[in-house]
Each structure stands twice: as structure tokens, then as C-alpha cells.
Amino acid sequence: MPDSAPRLSTLLATAANTQPLNSGDPAVIVLGAPESARVALLGSSNRRTFIARASTLSLALPAMGALGACSPGRKGELADTAKAASGTAPLGTLNSNSKLDSAVVTDEHTMAAATLDSVNASQVAFHRYDPALPPLAAGGTVRLNWRAQAAPVRISPDVVVAAWTFEGDIPGPIVHVREGDTVEFTLTNEDAVPHSMDFHAAQIDPKVAFRSVAKGQSVSFTFKPRFAGAFMYHCGTAPVLMHIGSGMYGAIIVSPRAPLPAAKEFVLVQSEFYLAPAAGGTRQFDYKKMLGTQPDYMAFNGRPNQYIAQPIRVKVGDRVRFWVVNCGPTHPCHFHVVGEQFDTMYLGAPPGTPIRGVQTWDVPAGGGMVFELQCDVPGEFPFVNHGFGHAQKGAIGFLVVEE
Numbered sequence: 001m002p003d004s005a006p007r008l009s010t011l012l013a014t015a016a017n018t019q020p021l022n023s024g025d026p027a028v029i030v031l032g033a034p035e036s037a038r039v040a041l042l043g044s045s046n047r048r049t050f051i052a053r054a055s056t057l058s059l060a061l062p063a064m065g066a067l068g069a070c071s072p073g074r075k076g077e078l079a080d081t082a083k084a085a086s087g088t089a090p091l092g093t094l095n096s097n098s099k100l101d102s103a104v105v106t107d108e109h110t111m112a113a114a115t116l117d118s119v120n121a122s123q124v125a126f127h128r129y130d131p132a133l134p135p136l137a138a139g140g141t142v143r144l145n146w147r148a149q150a151a152p153v154r155i156s157p158d159v160v161v162a163a164w165t166f167e168g169d170i171p172g173p174i175v176h177v178r179e180g181d182t183v184e185f186t187l188t189n190e191d192a193v194p195h196s197m198d199f200h201a202a203q204i205d206p207k208v209a210f211r212s213v214a215k216g217q218s219v220s221f222t223f224k225p226r227f228a229g230a231f232m233y234h235c236g237t238a239p240v241l242m243h244i245g246s247g248m249y250g251a252i253i254v255s256p257r258a259p260l261p262a263a264k265e266f267v268l269v270q271s272e273f274y275l276a277p278a279a280g281g282t283r284q285f286d287y288k289k290m291l292g293t294q295p296d297y298m299a300f301n302g303r304p305n306q307y308i309a310q311p312i313r314v315k316v317g318d319r320v321r322f323w324v325v326n327c328g329p330t331h332p333c334h335f336h337v338v339g340e341q342f343d344t345m346y347l348g349a350p351p352g353t354p355i356r357g358v359q360t361w362d363v364p365a366g367g368g369m370v371f372e373l374q375c376d377v378p379g380e381f382p383f384v385n386h387g388f389g390h391a392q393k394g395a396i397g398f399l400v401v402e403e
């Protein structure tokens with residue numbers, strides 16, 4: 001391991017000395033919420049109160065988007081599946097998708113543990129998040145029945161976070177489909193706070209498909225990915241920053257109909273962690289820090305530095321394809337492999353418009369790109385966010401090319 005490789009212990013020591021932000025919270029303007037909801041939320045004295053009120057309001061308020069989508073004259077699969085999922089018309093939950101936040105939030109830093117039962121952090125095991133692209137399922141239809149859950153996740157040997165998740169992990173499961181396949185998706189919310197699902201690989205009415213659902217409710221929708229590429233998915237419930245920042249994101253990889261050249265394929269999801277000090281063995285997510293945009297940790301696949309300790313291994317002669325999705329919530333990923341060059345990369349829709357001979361390319365928050373290299377030389381090649389302030393916080397790993 002090179003001497004310059006970051007040590008997790010060093011990172012943790014640095015993080016432990018991180019001081020809370022001193023200034024007051026910036027105002028968070030959120031569009032689209034009814035005036036009555038905004039007034040009620042503005043009166044929230046702290047984050048838990050805000051969440052509790054938002055949760056209550058989401059049940060009490062009519063969903064403008066959902067109702068609009070189910071108005072007379074609106075036909076089609078989407079409205080029908082939405083009705084089927086909720087029993088009658090979609091219940092009114094605040095659907096914030098594509099809107100900003102709707103409240104001024106002050107004081108308390110923490111929020112996610114408000115919906116997580118107390119856990120014994122010592123019993124939460126660490127596991128390396130497998131970066132291998134899962135194989136395509138047979139047939140042209142992929143059915144996903146997922147749960148939104150509050151869950152503890154060990155993101156490093158020493159850090160357990162109190163997360164909001166899809167299926168209990170950060171990131172959520174990697175989805176792999178083929179361009180034009182049918183994805184039949186259902187989200188059931190097991191958490192006390194409303195959640196939702198927004199697939200960037202879908203073209204669909206977000207007011208209906210991406211609407212929030214309360215505890216015990218489900219939302220179902222169907223889509224056909226139109227383009228190949230690396231796409232983000234995430235919870236879109238307000239405040240979106242809070243829900244993405246608390247762990248509700250992942251990658252859906254869409255392969256083209258005609259297979260790409262054979263390669264060892266890996267998925268890297270970059271994200272940021274903004275954490276409060278440990279309490280009861282877990283660290284809660286800190287919304288004030290999310291607004292401040294200076295993360296405590298950065299990670300590929302939810303665990304800072306995990307591929308330093310347990311690298312990605314290939315052989316000389318292998319072609320490697322990285323599907324890089326940046327789930328943010330805020331910062332770009334300046335993707336680079338030290339000692340290598342990408343002979344091919346795709347901004348989108350592989351195999352169309354390849355770009356040759358790339359050293360580094362920015363994957364924006366909410367974006368995904370494809371990077372390919374030919375492993376002709378043995379060695380340990382760090383793959384990094386070349387914004388090194390972020391690599392140093394954990395967005396780094398080793399690609400080990402063995403003889």
C-alpha cells in the first residue's frame with residue numbers, strides 16, 4: 001500500500017475533531033407546499049418537531065400532484081397502478097419531487113434516529129459492499145418489491161450510522177436491466193416518516209409515480225428505461241437533501257441492447273456523509289451539516305476507504321468498466337484512476353459517442369457515467385475523486401491488477 005494512502009484511523013481522528021457549524025441555519029425555501037403547511041412547518045422549533053409535523057401534514061393534506069394526475073380525463077397505467085397501490089385514489093402525501101424544501105429548520109442537528117429504534121451498535125456488522133455489477137435477469141421484465149426502512153448501517157469498522165434506507169443498506173441494491181426492459185417497481189414504507197422513489201432511468205409523471213407514501217402504504221409504478229447508462233435512484237420526499245443525505249439512494253445500471261465489449265464491470269456510487277457526534281454507539285445524520293456542504297466522510301458504495309482495505313481485484317489483460325453514479329447529495333465526483341487512462345468513456349447512452357483518452361471526468365451530483373480502461377500493466381491503481389479534499393475523506397479505493 002502506498003505511503004500516501006489515507007488511513008481510516010487518521011480520517012476518524014480528523015472527523016472526531018470536526019466542530020459543528022456556528023452560524024444559524026440558512027433559510028430553506030421550499031416551493032409547492034400549501035400555505036397552511038408552510039406556516040405549520042415554519043413554526044417547528046426543531047428538527048424532530050419539523051419531521052413530526054411534516055409527517056402529520058403529509059397525511060392530512062391533499063396531494064396536489066397526485067390528485068391532479070387522477071383528475072377526470074387522466075388515463076393510463078400510471079394512474080391505475082397508483083390507485084391500485086393505495087386502494088383508492090393516491091393518498092395525499094407531500095410530494096416534493098423536483099421542488100425544494102418547504103421550511104426553515106433551526107436548532108437540532110439530528111434527525112434520522114427519530115425514526116430508528118434504539119440499537120446495539122456493537123451488533124451491527126460491517127460488510128464490504130460488493131461493487132460487482134450483478135448479472136442481467138432472464139426475460140424482459142424485472143420486478144422489484146422494496147421496503148423503505150430505518151436501519152443502522154456500519155459504514156466503517158468504527159462508525160455506525162442511523163440511516164434511512166432502501167432495503168436496509170447504503171447504497172440500496174444495485175439494479176441491472178437492459179435498455180427497453182420493463183421495470184415493475186413497488187415501494188412499501190415501513191418507516192414512520194413518508195418516503196418515495198425517484199428513478200432517473202424512468203420517464204414518468206413524477207407527481208404520481210414518485211409521490212411519497214406513509215408508513216404501511218405502498219406505491220407502484222412501471223417504466224421502460226429508454227437509454228443505456230448509469231443512473232441514480234433516490235427518495236424524493238421533502239426535504240430531498242435530508243432524505244438523500246440520510247442514505248436513501250443507489251444505482252440502476254442500464255446496459256444497451258447490443259452487449260458492450262466483454263469486461264469486468266463494477267458499480268461505484270459516490271456519496272457524502274454529514275454526521276452528528278456518536279450517541280449510544282450510533283451517529284445520526286446532521287441536516288445542518290448537509291446544508292453547510294462540508295461532509296465528514298465521502299465514500300464509494302457507502303463505506304469510506306473500504307476498497308483500500310479490501311481492493312477491487314482484476315487480472316492483467318482484463319478490460320474494466322466502471323459505472324460511476326454520483327448520488328451526492330451535493331458534490332461532484334472528479335473520477336480518475338492513478339496510473340491509468342480511460343481509453344473510452346461515455347457521458348451517456350453507451351455505446352454511442354464514446355470519448356477517447358480521458359484522464360479525469362466530472363460526474364455531477366445526480367449523474368452517472370461509464371469509464372473503461374484496459375489493464376495491461378500489473379500494480380495497485382488508486383481510483384479516486386480527484387478533488388482530493390474528498391478523496392481524503394474516503395472517496396478512494398484500489399484497483400489491484402494481478403499477473
Ligand SMILES: [Cu+2]
Nearest residue numbers: 195235237243
Ligand atoms: Cu425518504
